[in-house]
Amino acid sequence: MTGNPEHTALWPAPSASGPVDATVTVPGSKSVTNRGLVLAALAAEPGWLRRPLRSRDTLLMAEALRAMGVGIEETVSSATAGADGGEAWRIIPAGLHGPATVDVGNAGTVMRFLPPVAALADGPVRFDGDPRSYERPLHGVIDALRALGARIDDDGRGALPLTVHGGGALDGGSVEIDASSSSQFVSALLLSAPRFNQGVEVRHVGAALPSLPHIRMTVDMLRSAGARVDTPEAGGEPNVWRVTPSALLGRDLVVEPDLSNAQPFLAAALVTGGRVTVPDWPERTTQPGDALRQIFTEMGGSCELTDAGLTFTGSGCIHGIDVDLGDVGELTPGIAAVAALADSESVLRGVAHLRLHETDRLAALTKEINGLGGDVTETEDGLRIRPRPLHGGVFHTYDDHRLATAAAIIGLAVEGVRVENVATTAKTLPDFPDLWSGMLGTSVAPARRA
Incomplete structure (x- = not known):
C-alpha cells in the first residue's frame, strides 16, 4: 500500500x-459523457452536453480537449430545447493544435479515444498518466494509427507515455487490429473516423471481442451526430466496421x-x-x-x-x-x-x-x-x-x-x-x-x- x-x-x-x-x-454515464465530448469536439458546429457526469475521468477528458484548443464552457442551465435544467457543458469546436500535454489518469477512454484526435491536431500532443496506465494495453490504437498514417513516439512500448505528432489531418483507410483485450480500441478509431480523409474500415482479428455494447454505443452516438456507419449487425461483414468521412453535427445531448x-x-x-x-x-x-x-x-x-x-x-x-x-x-x-x-x-x-x-x-x-x-x-x-x-x-x-x-x-x-x-x-x-x-x-x- x-x-x-x-x-x-x-x-x-x-x-x-x-x-x-x-x-x-x-x-450521468461516464461512457456517454466522454464519447459525447469527443464527438462534440470534432463537430462542425457547437453543441451541448446536459447533465454530464462530473468525475475524475470526465474532467480529465474535458481538460485534454481544452489543451488541444476545444472550448468547453460549464454552466448551470434552465430547461431549454426540451432538456431538463441543471449542469450543462457548451462545447465549441476549434482548430485542434499542439503542443499539448494530456494527463489520462487511469481512464481507458481518455488514453484510447484521444490519440486519434491528437493525430488530427496541428503539432505534438504528449500523453502521460498514473503508473497503472503504463501497464494497460494501448498497442491496438498505436499500431492502427501508424497504419493509417500517424506518427507516434512510444519508444516501442505499445503503451504510455507517448507523443502523437499531429499533422492536422489523417489519411485513414483500412486497418486490422486485435481488440480482444479492449473494445475501446475499436471505439477509439470509429469516433474520430468521420474526420479522416478516407474515413476508416476497422477489421477485428483475434479472439472474441469483449464489451460489444460499448461499441454499439459508439455507433449509435456517431449516427446521431450524422455519421454513416456500417456494422456487422446491419448485415455487414463480421467484425468489420466502416465509417464514411463527413461533417459531424453539433448536438444537444442529455446524458443518461x-x-x-x-x-x-x-x-x-x-x-x-x-x-x-x-x-x-x-x-x-x-x-x-x-x-x-x-x-x-x-x-x-x-x-x-x-x-x-x-x-x-x-x-x-x-x-x-x-x-x-x-x-x-x-x-x-x-x-x-x-x-x-x-x-x-x-x-x-x-x-x-x-x-x-x-x-x-x-x-x-x-x-x-x-x-x-x-x-x-x-x-x-x-x-x-x-x-x-x-x-x-x-x-x-x-x-x-x-x-x-x-x-x-x-x-x-x-x-x-x-x-x-x-x-x-x-x-x-x-x-x-x-x-x-x-x-x-x-x-x-x-x-x-x-
Missing part, C-alpha cells in the same frame, strides 16, 4: 439494519444516468431484501448496465420500469448464478460481491480481459473476498464463487472504483468491513459515500487512517 494518506484511509462500510427503501439519483454505477444501489435492494428506485432509467439504451435487470432478477429480485424510473426489489434470498459476462465485464465486481453472499455457487465467465483493467480485477476480487473468509477461485476466463460465512477486515481497492463499491455491497451484510481508499470511487461516481449513507438513512462515517 502507498503511504499517501488518501490511500491509507479506511472507510467503515456501513451495515444495513434492515431492508433499504430509497430513491437514488445516479449521476450511469447504469453501471447504479449497480451497488440495486445490489443493496437484493442483499437487504429491500427496494431501490433509480429515476430516469432509459427504456432503450446501449449501456451495459441495463443487463442488471435480468442478472439481478435471476439472483433473487424483481424489477419494474415505470415513469418514475427502475424500481428493483429484493426477495430476501440471493441465489447463485452461472453467467457469461463477456459483454458486460464492468459489472463483474458487483456481481461477485453479491455472489459471495448467495445461497449457492456462482460461476462468472467470459471476463479474462478484466485482468487488464484499472487493476487485475479477477486477482483482486479473489484476494479480497477470500481475505474476508470467502472461497473464490480464478478460472481461465473468470471466477468461481462458493459462498462462505464472511467476517470483517480491510478490503483493498487497488485504486479501482469498482472494487470499492463491491466492498460496500459486502459491508451491508458483514460487519466490520473497512474499505481502503474509498475516494477512488470519484473516478466515475462522485460522492459515493454520501450517496450510500443517504440510501441507508445514516450519517456519513469518516475514513480512518490505517
Whole structure:
C-alpha cells in the first residue's frame, strides 16, 4: 500500500439494519459523457452536453480537449430545447493544435479515444498518466494509427507515455487490429473516423471481442451526430466496421444516468431484501448496465420500469448464478460481491480481459473476498464463487472504483468491513459515500487512517 494518506484511509462500510427503501439519483454515464465530448469536439458546429457526469475521468477528458484548443464552457442551465435544467457543458469546436500535454489518469477512454484526435491536431500532443496506465494495453490504437498514417513516439512500448505528432489531418483507410483485450480500441478509431480523409474500415482479428455494447454505443452516438456507419449487425461483414468521412453535427445531448454505477444501489435492494428506485432509467439504451435487470432478477429480485424510473426489489434470498459476462465485464465486481453472499455457487465467465483493467480485477476480487473468509477461485476466463460465512477486515481497492463499491455491497451484510481508499470511487461516481449513507438513512462515517 502507498503511504499517501488518501490511500491509507479506511472507510467503515456501513451495515444495513434492515431492508433499504430509497430513491437514488445516479449521476450521468461516464461512457456517454466522454464519447459525447469527443464527438462534440470534432463537430462542425457547437453543441451541448446536459447533465454530464462530473468525475475524475470526465474532467480529465474535458481538460485534454481544452489543451488541444476545444472550448468547453460549464454552466448551470434552465430547461431549454426540451432538456431538463441543471449542469450543462457548451462545447465549441476549434482548430485542434499542439503542443499539448494530456494527463489520462487511469481512464481507458481518455488514453484510447484521444490519440486519434491528437493525430488530427496541428503539432505534438504528449500523453502521460498514473503508473497503472503504463501497464494497460494501448498497442491496438498505436499500431492502427501508424497504419493509417500517424506518427507516434512510444519508444516501442505499445503503451504510455507517448507523443502523437499531429499533422492536422489523417489519411485513414483500412486497418486490422486485435481488440480482444479492449473494445475501446475499436471505439477509439470509429469516433474520430468521420474526420479522416478516407474515413476508416476497422477489421477485428483475434479472439472474441469483449464489451460489444460499448461499441454499439459508439455507433449509435456517431449516427446521431450524422455519421454513416456500417456494422456487422446491419448485415455487414463480421467484425468489420466502416465509417464514411463527413461533417459531424453539433448536438444537444442529455446524458443518461450511469447504469453501471447504479449497480451497488440495486445490489443493496437484493442483499437487504429491500427496494431501490433509480429515476430516469432509459427504456432503450446501449449501456451495459441495463443487463442488471435480468442478472439481478435471476439472483433473487424483481424489477419494474415505470415513469418514475427502475424500481428493483429484493426477495430476501440471493441465489447463485452461472453467467457469461463477456459483454458486460464492468459489472463483474458487483456481481461477485453479491455472489459471495448467495445461497449457492456462482460461476462468472467470459471476463479474462478484466485482468487488464484499472487493476487485475479477477486477482483482486479473489484476494479480497477470500481475505474476508470467502472461497473464490480464478478460472481461465473468470471466477468461481462458493459462498462462505464472511467476517470483517480491510478490503483493498487497488485504486479501482469498482472494487470499492463491491466492498460496500459486502459491508451491508458483514460487519466490520473497512474499505481502503474509498475516494477512488470519484473516478466515475462522485460522492459515493454520501450517496450510500443517504440510501441507508445514516450519517456519513469518516475514513480512518490505517
